[in-house]
Amino acid sequence: QAKEATCAENGLTEGSHCSVCNEVIKKQEVIPSTGHKEVLDSAKEATCTNTGLTEGIHCSICNKIIKKQEIIPALGHDFKDGVCTRCHNQLKGQWKQSGNKWWYQYEDGTYPKNEFIAIDNKLYRFDQYGYMQTGWFKVNNEDYYASTSGEIKAQWVGSGNTWYYVDADGKMVTGFQTISGVKYYFETNGLMKKGWFKVNGTDYYASTSGAIKAQWVGSGNNWYYVDADGKMVTGFQTIAGAKYYFAESGLMQTGWFKINGEDYYVASSGVISAQWVKSGNNWYYVDANGKMVTGDYKINEVVNRFDANGVWHGVWLG
Numbered sequence: 001q002a003k004e005a006t007c008a009e010n011g012l013t014e015g016s017h018c019s020v021c022n023e024v025i026k027k028q029e030v031i032p033s034t035g036h037k038e039v040l041d042s043a044k045e046a047t048c049t050n051t052g053l054t055e056g057i058h059c060s061i062c063n064k065i066i067k068k069q070e071i072i073p074a075l076g077h078d079f080k081d082g083v084c085t086r087c088h089n090q091l092k093g094q095w096k097q098s099g100n101k102w103w104y105q106y107e108d109g110t111y112p113k114n115e116f117i118a119i120d121n122k123l124y125r126f127d128q129y130g131y132m133q134t135g136w137f138k139v140n141n142e143d144y145y146a147s148t149s150g151e152i153k154a155q156w157v158g159s160g161n162t163w164y165y166v167d168a169d170g171k172m173v174t175g176f177q178t179i180s181g182v183k184y185y186f187e188t189n190g191l192m193k194k195g196w197f198k199v200n201g202t203d204y205y206a207s208t209s210g211a212i213k214a215q216w217v218g219s220g221n222n223w224y225y226v227d228a229d230g231k232m233v234t235g236f237q238t239i240a241g242a243k244y245y246f247a248e249s250g251l252m253q254t255g256w257f258k259i260n261g262e263d264y265y266v267a268s269s270g271v272i273s274a275q276w277v278k279s280g281n282n283w284y285y286v287d288a289n290g291k292m293v294t295g296d297y298k299i300n301e302v303v304n305r306f307d308a309n310g311v312w313h314g315v316w317l318g
Helices: none
Strands: 024-026 038-041 056-059 065-067 093-098 101-106 115-119 122-126 135-139 142-146 155-159 162-166 175-179 182-186 195-199 202-206 215-219 222-226 235-239 242-246 255-259 262-266 275-279 282-286 295-299 302-306 312-315
Touching (some): 101 122, 182 202, 202 222, 222 242, 282 302, 282 312
Antiparallel strands (some): 135 142, 155 162, 175 182, 195 202, 215 222, 235 242, 275 282, 295 302
């Protein structure tokens, strides 16, 4: 009778023999064992609360376990400052009140002190004695702020003309900051600036709201312009497609003025353009950069003559 080969045992082909004399009529041939078909059993990492498994191997044909998976015990929590270093679960606790002060006690009897702690997804700071901090306080000589509830979050702090801003960690900001898409500047003491101010000797301007943006600043005949960073511009500038010139003081120039000893002219609007200019009984002409022309100069395909002082003496007829 034939015998099927298995993973571990040889098989036999079908054979026949004489039932009287036992002579083999058809010999049975050995069929080699197939061998195991190994399949990997993936390892499972142990967690703080659940056991894990080592890597194992079994045969997909006969299901024999070739390499047994071993159980890895659960790791257990490793709490530090109320938070598990492995799974980041927070040690449960409850708020306690002592007079008008609040503190937080963990279920193991310990409490946070001299540190920032997140409780129910809100950030708090506890002082060296374990009391929750509110208002302004210092950490490593840096200024921080917490709401009256103790919650630390990004927020404006102040009233009237005095405003500060603290980031999501409660830290007071300084320098240029972009808040809700708007740029501001804060002094080293954290005070939000408005109006004219200097940064490293350079003039800047912020609106009365503190917002910094490209804008005209001034009134009457005195106008200045600050760029998107609030920096006062000087020299030639193109603003909304129009050209202007600003002195070193930042003042927008109008009328006659000099640049490097050369004469320029700008209309009362401050816009620079090629134009005729009458002064007294004399006519002058300035080019597209506002510069006064001299000598022979073509205007509308006609050559005009100007003396060294820029005075027009008519057209060239030659």
